[in-house]
Amino acid sequence: MKQSLQSWRHVFKLDPDRPLEDEVLEAICMSGSDAVMVGGSSGVTYENTVDLLSRIRRFEIPCVLEVSDLEAVVPGFDLYMIPMVLNTSRSDWLVGQHARAVEQYGYMIPWELLVPEGYLVLNPDSTVARVTEATTGLDAAAAAAYAQVADKLLQMPIIYVEYSGTFGDMELVADVRRCLEGARLFYGGGIHDAETARRAAAVSDTIVVGNAIYSDLQGALSTVRAVKGNSITGGSSNGSFYGSGSR
Ligand SMILES: CC(C)=CCC/C(C)=C/CC/C(C)=C/CC/C(C)=C/CC/C(C)=C/CC/C(C)=C/CC/C(C)=C/COP(=O)(O)OP(=O)(O)O
Numbered sequence: 001m002k003q004s005l006q007s008w009r010h011v012f013k014l015d016p017d018r019p020l021e022d023e024v025l026e027a028i029c030m031s032g033s034d035a036v037m038v039g040g041s042s043g044v045t046y047e048n049t050v051d052l053l054s055r056i057r058r059f060e061i062p063c064v065l066e067v068s069d070l071e072a073v074v075p076g077f078d079l080y081m082i083p084m085v086l087n088t089s090r091s092d093w094l095v096g097q098h099a100r101a102v103e104q105y106g107y108m109i110p111w112e113l114l115v116p117e118g119y120l121v122l123n124p125d126s127t128v129a130r131v132t133e134a135t136t137g138l139d140a141a142a143a144a145a146y147a148q149v150a151d152k153l154l155q156m157p158i159i160y161v162e163y164s165g166t167f168g169d170m171e172l173v174a175d176v177r178r179c180l181e182g183a184r185l186f187y188g189g190g191i192h193d194a195e196t197a198r199r200a201a202a203v204s205d206t207i208v209v210g211n212a213i214y215s216d217l218q219g220a221l222s223t224v225r226a227v228k229g230n231s232i233t234g235g236s237s238n239g240s241f242y243g244s245g246s247r
């Protein structure tokens with residue numbers, strides 16, 4: 001069955017490499033957000049990923065792993081999000097690491113749980129931009145062109161506009177979204193309060209909040225209320241991935 005992320009409006013991204021107190025984790029998992037994504041661009045290990053997964057599993061919120069390092073692929077997540085960097089200058093980050101992963105894991109790969117994400121990495125100062133040698137200076141037309149290749153040619157279910165660490169150009173994000181036909185647009189980067197959450201949510205399908213969890217928990221929690229309003233159910237249900245939500 002095709003996994004459906006179609007109803008997710010808000011996702012928290014937790015970094016296994018960063019300490020998180022139990023009370024903070026509880027607030028995040030009970031916030032009413034649609035899912036927790038575990039991932040980071042550096043320092044992610046098998047051990048710190050297992051540890052974080054087991055702590056999140058005390059709650060019922062859906063929990064997915066965004067795979068950034070083959071050594072840190074841990075069984076037991078609901079889904080495995082597989083980044084493929086569209087605007088990298090090195091094919092390793094588009095398909096190379098992935099091919100090696102398939103060689104290594106072979107028949108053990110639960111393909112039905114894998115979800116490709118076509119990443120557009122746009123903050124030149126982020127670790128992810130440096131690691132992947134991304135061409136970050138794209139204008140809106142170029143970004144939209146990459147997105148259409150991923151959406152219309154490659155049929156990727158998610159285009160992820162990634163400004164990790166800074167709030168991005170919302171006009172560019174809007175232009176990217178306008179040209180998509182089937183893919184869902186995830187936006188992440190610099191969302192830290194209700195206002196930035198609303199602005200990002202107005203031009204994307206799903207917003208992702210990361211750093212604010214660690215720097216300003218109340219601000220981070222306000223992003224959930226800003227985009228989900230009255231539909232918050234307490235965040236305790238792990239619901240179903242197979243919903244029929246629409247864009
Ligand atoms: C038994 C079992 C469960 C098996 C699982 C099988 C499985 C899932 C196999 C893997 C299949 C597969 C094809 C895997 C891909 C492997 C891989 C390593 C691909 C490369 C991914 C990639 C392009 C990584 C580059 C970095 C990146 C885009 C990371 C995404 C996360 C991200 C951007 C985090 C932001 O980082 P942050 O920490 O906030 O840092 P900065 O802000 O400083 O950038």
Ligand SMILES: O=P(O)(O)OC[C@@H](O)CO
Nearest residue numbers: 164165188189190210211
């Ligand atoms: O950490 P921030 O800047 O919120 O970005 C969220 C996410 O897109 C990072 O991969």
Ligand SMILES: [Mg+2]
Nearest residue numbers: 015164210211
């Ligand atoms: Mg981060």
